[in-house]
Amino acid sequence: MAIFKAVFPVRYYETDQMAVVHHSNYIRYFEIARDEMMVKLGFPIEKCEKELNVVVPIVSVECHFRHPARMGDVLTATAEVNKVPLAKMVIKQAVYNQNGELCADGTVTLGFLDKDSFMPVRCPEPLAKLLEEHIND
Numbered sequence: 001m002a003i004f005k006a007v008f009p010v011r012y013y014e015t016d017q018m019a020v021v022h023h024s025n026y027i028r029y030f031e032i033a034r035d036e037m038m039v040k041l042g043f044p045i046e047k048c049e050k051e052l053n054v055v056v057p058i059v060s061v062e063c064h065f066r067h068p069a070r071m072g073d074v075l076t077a078t079a080e081v082n083k084v085p086l087a088k089m090v091i092k093q094a095v096y097n098q099n100g101e102l103c104a105d106g107t108v109t110l111g112f113l114d115k116d117s118f119m120p121v122r123c124p125e126p127l128a129k130l131l132e133e134h135i136n137d
Contacts, residue, residue, distance in 0.1 A: 002134030003080045004037035010073045019071040026063055026104040030093040033077035034108065037091075041130045052124045053115045059088060063106035067097070074098045084132045085123040087112065 014025045038044050048054050069075055080092040089112075094105040112121050122128075 001080055001082045002037075002131060003078055004033060004040055006032045006036040006077050008032065008075060008077075010069055010071055010075060012071060015071045021069040021073075021103075023063075023065060026065070026095055026106075027061055029075060029077045029095045029104075030061070030063070030079070030091075030106070030108055033079035033093060034091060034110075036077075037079040037081070041127070041134070043127050043130055048124060048127065049115060052126070054121060054124050055113050055115050055118075056089075056110050057113060059109040059111045061106065061108050063104055065104050066102045069095065069097055069103045075103065081131055081135060084128050084135060085110075085112075087120060087122055089123060089131075 010021055014021050016022050035045065038048075045056060048056060074097070076096045078092075078094045078096075080094075081089065082092070083090065089110045091108045091110065092105075093108055095103045097103055112123050113119065114121050
């Protein structure tokens with residue numbers, strides 16, 4: 001398995017009147033970890049789009065809220081890939097606070113589309129190889 005992490009503070013605008021993170025922000029936190037994963041793989045999304053002409057849309061998101069994150073917390077978002085993608089990539093995601101408490105977890109499924117036609121394509125070979133290397137480490 002390949003696990004990637006991103007650490008960041010809760011920002012004021014992400015909270016509600018009770019200083020609790022609004023539920024919609026967890027989907028953004030998941031994305032922060034996925035972006036970090038792609039960067040650490042050496043294959044940021046913009047490279048996929050520009051060099052391989054492939055866009056990577058979200059197909060589905062599942063999110064379970066476990067413990068409220070609050071103003072002042074420092075969060076760690078994770079992205080975990082357990083299988084080399086073919087036509088879609090399934091990523092297990094989680095967000096923890098600075099005390100290690102699980103705030104939210106879920107799954108995000110990404111697809112791969114030709115940038116011009118928006119027709120489905122397989123996962124780009126360079127990305128599949130990089131993920132395979134990390135999964136098998």
